[in-house]
Amino acid sequence: MRRLLLRALLPAITPLLLLAVWQVAAVRVDNRIILPPMMDVLHLIIHPTEDLLSMGSLLSNITISLARVMAGYLLAVVLAVTIGITMGYYRPLFRTFSLFFALFRPIPPLAWVPLVLAWFGVASFATLAGLEYGLWYMYLNNLKISMVFIIFIGGFYPVLTSTIQGVQSVRTTLLDSARVLGAGEMAIFTKVLLPAAAPAIVTGMRIGLGVAWMCLVSAEMLPGSLSGIGYLITHAFTVARTDVVIAGMISIGVVGAAIDFIFRFFEERTFSWQRRSR
Amino acid sequence: MAMKNGSILEIAGLTKNYCAENGSIVHALQGIDLDIAANDFVCVVGPSGCGKSTLLRIMAGLDRQTDGVARYLGKPIDRPTPQIGMVFQEYSLLPWRTVIDNVGLGPEFAKVPKRQRLLLATEFLQLVGLERFAHAYPHELSGGMRQRVAIARALANDPDVLLMDEPFGALDAHTRILLQKELLSIWERHRKTIVFVTHSVDEAIFLADRICVMSGTSGRIMEMIDVTMPRPRERSNPFYGQLAERILRMLEGEVVKMGVL
Numbered sequence: 001m002r003r004l005l006l007r008a009l010l011p012a013i014t015p016l017l018l019l020a021v022w023q024v025a026a027v028r029v030d031n032r033i034i035l036p037p038m039m040d041v042l043h044l045i046i047h048p049t050e051d052l053l054s055m056g057s058l059l060s061n062i063t064i065s066l067a068r069v070m071a072g073y074l075l076a077v078v079l080a081v082t083i084g085i086t087m088g089y090y091r092p093l094f095r096t097f098s099l100f101f102a103l104f105r106p107i108p109p110l111a112w113v114p115l116v117l118a119w120f121g122v123a124s125f126a127t128l129a130g131l132e133y134g135l136w137y138m139y140l141n142n143l144k145i146s147m148v149f150i151i152f153i154g155g156f157y158p159v160l161t162s163t164i165q166g167v168q169s170v171r172t173t174l175l176d177s178a179r180v181l182g183a184g185e186m187a188i189f190t191k192v193l194l195p196a197a198a199p200a201i202v203t204g205m206r207i208g209l210g211v212a213w214m215c216l217v218s219a220e221m222l223p224g225s226l227s228g229i230g231y232l233i234t235h236a237f238t239v240a241r242t243d244v245v246i247a248g249m250i251s252i253g254v255v256g257a258a259i260d261f262i263f264r265f266f267e268e269r270t271f272s273w274q275r276r277s278r
Numbered sequence: 279m280a281m282k283n284g285s286i287l288e289i290a291g292l293t294k295n296y297c298a299e300n301g302s303i304v305h306a307l308q309g310i311d312l313d314i315a316a317n318d319f320v321c322v323v324g325p326s327g328c329g330k331s332t333l334l335r336i337m338a339g340l341d342r343q344t345d346g347v348a349r350y351l352g353k354p355i356d357r358p359t360p361q362i363g364m365v366f367q368e369y370s371l372l373p374w375r376t377v378i379d380n381v382g383l384g385p386e387f388a389k390v391p392k393r394q395r396l397l398l399a400t401e402f403l404q405l406v407g408l409e410r411f412a413h414a415y416p417h418e419l420s421g422g423m424r425q426r427v428a429i430a431r432a433l434a435n436d437p438d439v440l441l442m443d444e445p446f447g448a449l450d451a452h453t454r455i456l457l458q459k460e461l462l463s464i465w466e467r468h469r470k471t472i473v474f475v476t477h478s479v480d481e482a483i484f485l486a487d488r489i490c491v492m493s494g495t496s497g498r499i500m501e502m503i504d505v506t507m508p509r510p511r512e513r514s515n516p517f518y519g520q521l522a523e524r525i526l527r528m529l530e531g532e533v534v535k536m537g538v539l
């Protein structure tokens with residue numbers, strides 16, 4: 001019983017300590033631009049639907065950001081899994097394209113910004129759909145192509161790398177035994193490669209979503225952005241509202257951690273066969 | 279060869295070269311000739327690395343030979359076919375599928391409807407005495423049980439020929455002897471042709487009608503030995519020991535030649 005209590009308390013120790021240090025330091029610094037009191041920030045987080053800096057609430061900005069991340073991320077997953085499975089399975093394709101992808105991978109998503117702006121400017125998915133007014137225009141105009149592209153770049157590589165690695169590490173005995181049982185190429189893909197590589201793919205998807213989420217602030221600093229949690233933070237900084245900056249940072253952290261947690265939970269449940277069949 | 283008429287597998291002048299990492303050529307098989315009659319139980323023994331797996335993989339249609347030909351019922355083997363089944367040493371069950379779904383895999387590839395597939399799979403699970411574990415996952419089974427499932431899975435495809443590459447190699451001695459007896463009883467009831475690779479001379483003598491002894495240095499067949507001892511074979515039979523002694527001496531010479539000892 002005491003052990004159980006201890007296990008529940010352990011993860012809470014560092015955040016509580018941090019809050020205490022923050023509170024003490026804020027009182028001593030006594031400057032709300034350098035370090036606002038903890039209670040101010042806490043107030044913002046406890047009331048997430050309150051309008052901030054006439055930019056909408058914390059919650060509505062997070063929702064907009066999530067929509068952007070999801071658009072870029074889903075695109076990245078679909079492309080990376082398809083390319084990854086074919087590249088992982090067909091050696092010649094792997095040899096042909098691995099250098100190409102290796103050259104682009106080290107480029108940080110942020111370094112794409114100038115090029116992406118030159119290409120897409122402030123065009124949004126509403127422009128793509130040919131909309132100029134209405135409800136859908138309002139939604140889609142928030143999805144700037146340039147932002148989605150930056151997020152796409154961030155999410156693409158983790159998924160691609162782990163899909164290739166997952167497919168390449170499928171035991172040849174599994175493939176061979178399927179072949180001698182009469183499996184055609186299509187059955188090899190859907191009944192052996194995909195399920196065998198699924199744990200690696202999902203791990204890549206989890207990491208990819210994390211990276212995509214981290215690209216958010218850089219994407220939302222692009223011109224044409226007037227909303228989103230990343231923009232809220234940069235805007236709050238220019239008007240010296242450090243409490244909003246910190247509240248925004250904390251929300252990014254909490255949402256990111258929640259996404260990670262959900263993914264891990266799903267991984268544990270679905271792929272227990274992998275852990276136990278060593 | 280004398281038994282040309284009844285032969286189900288014919289191998290003539292089979293040669294396989296591999297290109298090693300350092301660029302040199304490995305002669306895994308050199309001019310192998312072998313005829314296997316229908317319903318025969320042939321064991322292949324030889325030192326590690328002499329080309330046993332290579333030979334079996336070519337017969338299964340998984341690898342292509344450099345030269346020569348392997349025929350099944352007169353037709354060259356150039357790809358895997360459901361008539362030629364194969365059991366591997368280990369790790370061949372799909373770990374995310376239950377036992378019954380693993381056994382039904384061959385019929386599933388052949389697009390047999392689900393209900394019929396389940397009936398088939400259950401029948402073959404019963405054959406290896408594992409119907410109680412139909413809904414277990416491979417990692418919940420012992421090594422011996424997994425190999426039983428692998429055998430049931432190969433049989434569920436109703437192949438004419440069963441190729442087995444050291445299927446009992448990773449099992450403990452007791453389980454191994456148990457499975458040898460089960461395999462013989464299945465073979466006697468279902469009349470399959472079996473080509474069984476093993477590095478255990480004892481296992482080969484217990485199982486085989488004919489033993490193919492391979493040379494370690496040249497990728498050739500050193501000798502074909504007919505085992506005429508009546509079945510079920512007793513390990514206490516003096517012929518058993520004499521034959522084992524003779525084969526072991528041949529293999530020992532090979533290992534010395536390979537410079538392993």
Ligand SMILES: Nc1ncnc2c1ncn2[C@@H]1O[C@H](COP(=O)(O)OP(=O)(O)O)[C@@H](O)[C@H]1O
Pocket residue numbers: 296297298304305306324325326327328329330331332333
């Ligand atoms: N894919 C491969 N590439 C290069 N050499 C190989 C390959 N497969 C087997 N060999 C070589 O061919 C020879 C025979 O191998 P194998 O048939 O696996 O022997 P065994 O099953 O009798 O132990 C060995 O020398 C091995 O190193």
Ligand SMILES: [Mg+2]
Pocket residue numbers: 330331332
């Ligand atoms: Mg081998």
